[in-house]
Amino acid sequence: MSAIPGDPARYNSFLTDLLGVMAYGELSAFERLSSDARYSPTLHDRAVLGRIAVVEFQHYELVRARLEGMGVDAEVAMLRFQPSVDHFHERTRPADWYESLMKAYVIDTLYADYYRAVARYVDAGTRELIGQIQSAEEATAVLQERLKAALADDPRLASRLALWARRLLGEALTLAQRVSLEYPLLGGLSGLDDAGAKELVDSLTVELAANHSRRMAGLGLAG
C-alpha cells in the first residue's frame, strides 16, 4: 500500500475525516475524563485523571491546528462524527471511579492502537502528528498501575471490571467500524475499493481486540 495515495482530492477528504474524528474523539475524551475525575476517591486520584484529560485536550489542539493549517474548518470536520462518538459515551457511562479508570485505560490504549494502525496509510507529516499524539505512554502506565492497585485491594472488583472492559471493547469496536466504513473513512485510501476497506477494518478489529485482550490479561482479568 502506498504511503501517499494517488488521488489528491480523495486523499484530502480522507485526511479531513481522519483528523476530524481524531479531534472530536480527543475533545470528548477530555470532557468525559475530567467530569469523571470528580468521583475519584482521593484528591490524588482526581489529579491523576485530570492530568490525563489535559493531555487529551492538548492532542485535540494539535489536530485542530493541523486541520486549520489545511484550510479546513475544524468544527465542520468534527461535526459529522459527533453523533457516533457521543453515542459511544452515552452507552458507556462509568458507574463509579473504578469504571472511569478502566474506561480511561481502555480508550487510551485503543486510540493508540487505532492511530498506530492508521498511521501506516498516511503521509509522513500526518504520521508525525499521530506519533506526537501517541507518545502519552506515561499516562497509560499510571492508569495501569492504579488499576492493578485497585484490583489488589479488592479482588471482588475483578469480575465487575472484566465485564465492564468487555463492554467498552465492544462499544469501541462498533464505533471504530462505524466511523471507518460509514463515512467512508478508510475507503478514501488510494487503491481500496469497498471490499478492500472492509477487509482492512476487519483486520484492524482483530488486531485491536487481541491487543486489548493481552492488556486485560496483564491486569489479571479475563479478556
Place this chain on the structure above:
Amino acid sequence: MSAIPGDPARYNSFLTDLLGVMAYGELSAFERLSSDARYSPTLHDRAVLGRIAVVEFQHYELVRARLEGMGVDAEVAMLRFQPSVDHFHERTRPADWYESLMKAYVIDTLYADYYRAVARYVDAGTRELIGQIQSAEEATAVLQERLKAALADDPRLASRLALWARRLLGEALTLAQRVSLEYPLLGGLSGLDDAGAKELVDSLTVELAANHSRRMAGLGLAG
C-alpha cells in the same frame, strides 16, 4: 505590613493553608469548567471553555508542586478546604451554557483579584508563583468577548445573567470570607490579631465587590 512575617512557624502554616485553598480551588474549577464545556452550543465554544479549564489545571499543578517543595502533602493541605469549595460549586450549578460562561468569567476574575490582594502579604517566592497563576488574562478576555457577543445576540439574556452574576458574587464572597476567617487563613499573617484579620477581610470584600461591579457594567449589565 511586612512582606515576610516574623513568626516562621505561623507564617508557614498560613502559607500551607493559602496554597491549599488555591490548589483545591484551581482543581475544582478545572473539573467544573470542563464538565460544563459539554453543554456549549458549538464545538468551537466547547473548546473555549476546555482551554480555560486546562489553564486552571496547570495552575493547580504549579501550586501543588510548590506545596510539595515545602515538604507538605498537597492532598492534606487541600482537604480542609474541600467542603467549603464544593459547597460553593453545589450552590452555583449553571443551568446552561451562558451561565457556565458567566461563572467561568466571574470565578476567573475574582480569583485573580483575590490572589492579587493576598500577594501583598506574602514572601517574594510566593508572590512570583501567584503572578504566574494570574497571568491568564488572555482567557479572561476571551470569556468577556463571548459574553458580550451572547448578550448582543439575545438582549433578554441580560436580566437573567445579571441576576446570576450577583448570586455568583454573593456565594464567592461568602466562600472567601469563610476560608479567610475560619481557618484562620489571614490571621496567620504576622502582626494581625483577629480584629486585624477581620478588617483585612472586610476591605478585601469591598474591593472584590467593586471590581466585579465594574466588570458587569463593562458587559452592559447592572452590577
